[in-house]
Amino acid sequence: MRRGAIATVALTWATTAHAGSGPWVLGQGDEQIFVGAEAQRFTQLAVGDGAYQDSVIAVDDGVMTFGAKLIGTLGLARRFEVEADLSYLYTYANEPGPVCELLGMGACKTTQGLGPISTRVKWLVVDELAGRPLSMSVGLDLRFGQTTAEHRERVTSLGDGTFALEPRVALGRIGTLPKGWWSIYGDVSARFPLPTDPAFTVGGEAAPGIELVSTVENLWTPVPVVSLGPSVSMLYRPQGVDFLETDFTEKDRFTALRIFVLEAGAKLLVRNDTGITGVLSVFHTVYAVNNPQDVLKVSVGVAFRDFARRRTE
Amino acid sequence: MSTLQTGEVVGGRWRLEALLGEGALSQVWRVRHEELGNLAALKVLVLKRPRLAERLLLEGRIQAQLRHPHIVQVSDVVRHDGYVALVMDLVEGAPLDRHLATSGPLAVDDALGMLAAVCSAVVAAHEAGVLHRDLKPSNILLARQGAGYVPKVADFGIAKVVETSDEPGRTRVGAIMGTPGYLAPEQAVDASSADARCDVFALGVIAYELLAGVRAFDTDTLDVSNQPQPPRLDTLRGEIPAGVAQAVATAMAFEPDRRHPSVRAFAEALLADRPELLARLDATASGVSLTLGTDPGLRRTVTSTQVDPPPPESSSHRATAYVLLTLVAGGALSWALWPTPAPPVPAPAEPIAAQPTAVAAPVVSVADVAPGDAPPADPPPEPVEEPAVANAASAAAETPAPPRPAPPPPRPTDPTPPPPEPVEEEPAPPPVAPVQQPLAAAVEVTTPVAEPTATAPPEPPPPPPPPAVTGTWRGEANHLPLTLRIHDQRGTALRAEAVVRTGPTDRKYTLAGTISADGTLRLSEGDDGLDFRGTVEEGVATGTYTAPGARKPLPFSLRWERD
Numbered sequence: 001m002r003r004g005a006i007a008t009v010a011l012t013w014a015t016t017a018h019a020g021s022g023p024w025v026l027g028q029g030d031e032q033i034f035v036g037a038e039a040q041r042f043t044q045l046a047v048g049d050g051a052y053q054d055s056v057i058a059v060d061d062g063v064m065t066f067g068a069k070l071i072g073t074l075g076l077a078r079r080f081e082v083e084a085d086l087s088y089l090y091t092y093a094n095e096p097g098p099v100c101e102l103l104g105m106g107a108c109k110t111t112q113g114l115g116p117i118s119t120r121v122k123w124l125v126v127d128e129l130a131g132r133p134l135s136m137s138v139g140l141d142l143r144f145g146q147t148t149a150e151h152r153e154r155v156t157s158l159g160d161g162t163f164a165l166e167p168r169v170a171l172g173r174i175g176t177l178p179k180g181w182w183s184i185y186g187d188v189s190a191r192f193p194l195p196t197d198p199a200f201t202v203g204g205e206a207a208p209g210i211e212l213v214s215t216v217e218n219l220w221t222p223v224p225v226v227s228l229g230p231s232v233s234m235l236y237r238p239q240g241v242d243f244l245e246t247d248f249t250e251k252d253r254f255t256a257l258r259i260f261v262l263e264a265g266a267k268l269l270v271r272n273d274t275g276i277t278g279v280l281s282v283f284h285t286v287y288a289v290n291n292p293q294d295v296l297k298v299s300v301g302v303a304f305r306d307f308a309r310r311r312t313e
Numbered sequence: 314m315s316t317l318q319t320g321e322v323v324g325g326r327w328r329l330e331a332l333l334g335e336g337a338l339s340q341v342w343r344v345r346h347e348e349l350g351n352l353a354a355l356k357v358l359v360l361k362r363p364r365l366a367e368r369l370l371l372e373g374r375i376q377a378q379l380r381h382p383h384i385v386q387v388s389d390v391v392r393h394d395g396y397v398a399l400v401m402d403l404v405e406g407a408p409l410d411r412h413l414a415t416s417g418p419l420a421v422d423d424a425l426g427m428l429a430a431v432c433s434a435v436v437a438a439h440e441a442g443v444l445h446r447d448l449k450p451s452n453i454l455l456a457r458q459g460a461g462y463v464p465k466v467a468d469f470g471i472a473k474v475v476e477t478s479d480e481p482g483r484t485r486v487g488a489i490m491g492t493p494g495y496l497a498p499e500q501a502v503d504a505s506s507a508d509a510r511c512d513v514f515a516l517g518v519i520a521y522e523l524l525a526g527v528r529a530f531d532t533d534t535l536d537v538s539n540q541p542q543p544p545r546l547d548t549l550r551g552e553i554p555a556g557v558a559q560a561v562a563t564a565m566a567f568e569p570d571r572r573h574p575s576v577r578a579f580a581e582a583l584l585a586d587r588p589e590l591l592a593r594l595d596a597t598a599s600g601v602s603l604t605l606g607t608d609p610g611l612r613r614t615v616t617s618t619q620v621d622p623p624p625p626e627s628s629s630h631r632a633t634a635y636v637l638l639t640l641v642a643g644g645a646l647s648w649a650l651w652p653t654p655a656p657p658v659p660a661p662a663e664p665i666a667a668q669p670t671a672v673a674a675p676v677v678s679v680a681d682v683a684p685g686d687a688p689p690a691d692p693p694p695e696p697v698e699e700p701a702v703a704n705a706a707s708a709a710a711e712t713p714a715p716p717r718p719a720p721p722p723p724r725p726t727d728p729t730p731p732p733p734e735p736v737e738e739e740p741a742p743p744p745v746a747p748v749q750q751p752l753a754a755a756v757e758v759t760t761p762v763a764e765p766t767a768t769a770p771p772e773p774p775p776p777p778p779p780p781a782v783t784g785t786w787r788g789e790a791n792h793l794p795l796t797l798r799i800h801d802q803r804g805t806a807l808r809a810e811a812v813v814r815t816g817p818t819d820r821k822y823t824l825a826g827t828i829s830a831d832g833t834l835r836l837s838e839g840d841d842g843l844d845f846r847g848t849v850e851e852g853v854a855t856g857t858y859t860a861p862g863a864r865k866p867l868p869f870s871l872r873w874e875r876d
Contacts, residue, residue: 027820029541075820078842078861128793129813129820130862174793174814181794181814221814224796305819 021217022185023137023170025124026075034071036279036301039064042292047243048258056293057243061095063108063156063292067115069301079124087115091156103155103248111156116145122168134173141166141189153251160208160255162193180221188214207256209239219267227269231281235261235291243290260289265297275305317357322347323398324391327355335359343403353388357398366397373399375443376469383434385454385467404465406457409519410450417804418526421552425583427453427464428520429590432580434466435516436594439509439576445469446507448515449495450522494518494530494537498567501536510569513579517564517572520583524557525549526806527825529565538567544825544839549806556585777830779805782849788871790858797836797854797871805829809836811843845869 026032043062067089075081093100093108100108122139126132142165149161172185191211212235219229240258247253265283279302285295317340321329327344333354334341344355358366376387376399389400409427413419419427431453435445445452447468455462497514500507521529524546530537542565547558560582566572573579577594584591786797794814801808811822822843826836832849834856846866847856852873857866 021818024818024820026818027822030821032818127860127862128791130860131791131864131867176789176792176794179787224814 021215022172022183022187023122023124023126023135024172024174024185025079025081025122025137026073028075028078028080030075030306032071032073032303032305034069034073034279034301034303036069036071036299038067038069038297038299040295040297041065042285042295044292044294045243046288046291046293048260048289049242057099061093061097063091063093065089065091065156069299079127081122081124083118083120083122085118085120087117089113089115089158091158093156100155105153105248105251106151107153107155109151109154109156111151111154111158113158114147116143116148116159118143120168122170128174134171136172137170139168139170141168141191143191152255153253155254157254160193162208162255164191164193166191166213177220177222179223182218182220184216184218186214186216188212207240207252209237209258211235211237211259217267219269225271227271228266230264230266231283232262232264233283234263235259240290257290259291260287261285261291262287263295263297277303277305279303317342317393317396323355323357323393323396324389324400327353327391327400329355344400352403353400354403355391355398355400357393357396359396370397376401378441379438379443379469381434381437383430383463383465384438384469385465402465404454404456404467406455406462408451409453409455409464412455413450413522413526414803418550418806419523421524421550421554421557424520424523425557425587425590427523428516429580429584429587429593430464431466431519432516432576432583433594435512435576436580438466438469439512443469444507444509445512445515446500447492447495448512448519449492450519453519493533493535494528496535496537497569498536498538499569501538508569509575510572513564513572513574513576514566514569516576516579517561520561521546521565524553524561525825526803527801527808531808541823542567544837548837548839548844549825549827549835554586557583560585779828779830780832780849782807782828782834782854782873785874786854786871787874788854788869790869791867795869795871802828807836811836811845 041062041064043058045057047057067087069085069087071083071085073081073083090110090112092110096108118141120139120141122137124135124137126134126136128135143163145159145162145164148157148159151157152159152161166189168187168189170185170187172183174181174183189212191213193206193208193210213233215231215233217229217231219227221227237257237259240256243257246256250256263283263285265281267279267281269277269279271277279300281297281299283295283297285291285293287293288295317323317329319329319331323329323344326347328347329342330345330352331343332340333343340357340359342355342357344353345351346353370390373387373390376385380386385402385404387399387401391398391400418424431448435448438445445466448466452466452468454465454467456465457463495515495518497507497511500511518529521543525543529543530540532540542562545558546553546561547555560573560579563582564572564579573582580594581591584594781802783799783802786799787795788797789795790811790813796812796814797809798812799807799809805827807824807826807828809824809826811824813820813822822838824836824838824843824845826834826845828834828849834845834847834849834854836845838844841861843858843860845856845858847854847869854869854871854873856869858869859866
């Protein structure tokens with residue numbers, strides 16, 4: 001199931017909801033609905049110096065986020081899939097203190113509302129089922145983050161407020177085990193925020209800059225009912241300024257940051273014969289620059305295959 | 314419900330002998346004429362409601378117009394104690410759906426012969442301005458005749474009179490009548506818009522079922538247009554000619570404009586390579602000759618000696634009519650139609666001038682019997698357990714037909730046999746499979762003329778049954794984990810679902826195919842989709858598959874896990 005974007009300072013899209021991960025797609029006419037919830041917390045912000053982490057700032061008593069996620073996926077044609085992703089987030093600071101006060105602009109006020117809305121198309125261009133050694137897909141995401149623009153200056157913001165195009169490429173392979181199978185995939189996408197009106201800029205630079213997102217995941221399914229495996233994700237926004245260089249009077253003070261985040265975790269899936277799969281994932285930030293460095297993220301969810309067809313039968 | 318009792322006399326002349334079946338609105342009784350002694354079927358409305366009675370009478374009037382050897386004949390209407398009833402031919406035999414449930418798909422020749430007969434009936438009805446609108450296997454009765462069967466189409470109960478008539482249209486706009494899986498999509502939307510192409514669609518679905526052994530559209534919803542078209546017949550069975558497969562596929566098109574414009578056009582496309590079957594399309598009403606036999610020099614003209622129905626109620630002439638009929642035909646007919654456990658008496662060859670000249674129903678052909686060939690020495694095995702009169706099917710027509718119960722899948726005795734012991738150990742017996750009752754063994758072309766024939770040649774041994782393969786099979790397709798669930802097996806016909814595990818997302822494919830007695834397996838998605846070909850042996854299935862985009866066939870291997 002697809003891994004969403006990693007949290008940034010403004011703690012956006014804590015979307016570990018999973019649907020359609022890897023290069024593989026649903027079969028024609030198949031559909032899947034995923035309903036999930038997640039929670040994450042961070043207390044420390046890693047401040048960057050160039051490409052590296054320079055120091056760490058404790059963000060008072062930390063920031064909590066709770067979110068609900070709904071993802072619908074549909075196999076439109078053989079090897080072609082579409083997906084829509086919707087979330088509702090609630091973010092608050094545990095005990096706003098001096099850092100929040102220092103940041104100003106209501107940095108630690110509680111924020112809730114719709115998170116970025118994403119739609120995606122994915123095309124499986126190379127198919128292992130047709131005898132190829134790997135599967136490969138190309139896709140395009142459209143991220144509508146405008147609902148998060150109003151409070152993007154907060155530490156507790158829900159997103160960067162932009163609309164972005166995100167082309168994506170994924171590669172993967174599956175193999176069999178005596179009673180199950182294994183899978184491994186990697187995907188890379190480039191997120192291009194489109195100019196807003198008025199344009200978001202900080203110091204003359206467009207904010208946020210282009211972002212690169214990548215995930216590698218390996219799942220082992222010793223028996224069909226359970227899958228388990230590690231996952232690593234990366235977010236890199238090369239264009240921007242360091243935390244201490246940003247203009248804290250600007251609304252886009254956080255979206256203007258140069259960012260790097262690496263997080264790792266594990267995923268557990270439990271499925272039955274009727275197309276219902278439970279998902280549990282836990283991730284923790286491993287390394288961060290200009291972003292929270294101790295984010296712990298837990299998500300749970302249930303995916304229903306062919307939900308609509310089941311309801312009409 | 315009706316308070317009719319066995320032994321009661323209705324209409325002053327029909328004695329109730331046995332209740333054959335009943336539905337929500339009607340009962341069907343076996344009755345015997347008090348004077349003539351002939352048997353008939355009586356369909357009586359069990360509710361005393363004028364509107365339903367009117368509809369039953371309309372059904373009777375419609376069917377009474379149709380005189381055809383392959384249409385169940387309505388001969389009289391009676392009223393009794395406020396109830397209305399129709400008298401019709403008594404058909405001793407099972408409906409086609411029951412036969413298919415026990416025997417699986419028909420041999421191609423059998424199926425085409427059956428379809429030729431049914432199409433001739435529907436063509437005749439259409440040319441008389443009558444649509445059926447509810448064609449389905451349970452409305453095709455297999456009347457036993459000699460060593461074979463005569464298919465008869467029944468239950469024109471919701472037929473719509475196409476031509477203009479004195480009476481206003483009976484079908485309310487928006488009223489939907491019909492059977493899921495056989496109802497044309499446009500009929501499901503508005504029954505009043507039905508035309509001949511609705512019957513074309515139903516006949517295409519029936520043809521598919523006869524040849525594939527499974528329903529084309531296995532659904533309980535009236536509108537089938539949201540179902541996928543089933544795989545072509547020639548992808549399921551290689552012996553089905555491409556022309557036949559194409560004709561059936563065209564008939565089953567969801568858009569009426571893409572189907573054959575008439576049942577005649579469908580039959581001509583279906584039987585293009587079988588002119589001898591196509592010739593039977595016009596073996597219909599009085600005076601038409603039906604050419605039989607494989608010897609071109611041998612032509613027999615057959616007419617019927619169908620008994621005249623009792624004259625319509627007329628108090629002034631009833632007694633006279635009865636006396637005349639009794640003097641002319643009563644004794645011979647009583648002897649001829651006296652009930653026996655054996656099939657009914659065949660009609661004599663010579664025409665009887667005083668009788669109506671409806672052509673005798675030719676037995677559905679499978680293999681034309683050449684002159685000098687004898688019919689098989691033994692009668693065919695009974696396809697049903699009781700000699701139920703198939704007219705009961707019409708009694709149940711008002712209630713939704715339950716889906717045909719799938720025969721319980723036989724359990725393999727041991728799909729994974731133990732390791733072989735040296736010499737003394739016998740191999741595990743093959744899994745039990747449903748016994749196929751090929752209609753070919755039961756149906757042949759015979760003429761009503763009894764000719765002395767030579768000694769019957771020995772019957773070929775029945776083909777061995779195919780292995781039972783229902784259940785879950787796991788393994789791999791190329792290097793991908795594959796789960797194959799075969800959830801329906803009827804004889805050699807299979808329905809299955811393949812699930813290819815692709816990480817967290819599975820891809821599912823709906824397949825249909827066949828398994829032969831030697832274990833040859835074929836499952837296909839149809840239309841350039843996945844296609845599996847292999848063999849099944851002792852719980853292991855191996856072979857190759859092709860997938861869209863594949864440059865060559867790829868290996869697959871599966872092991873049977875469980876039911």
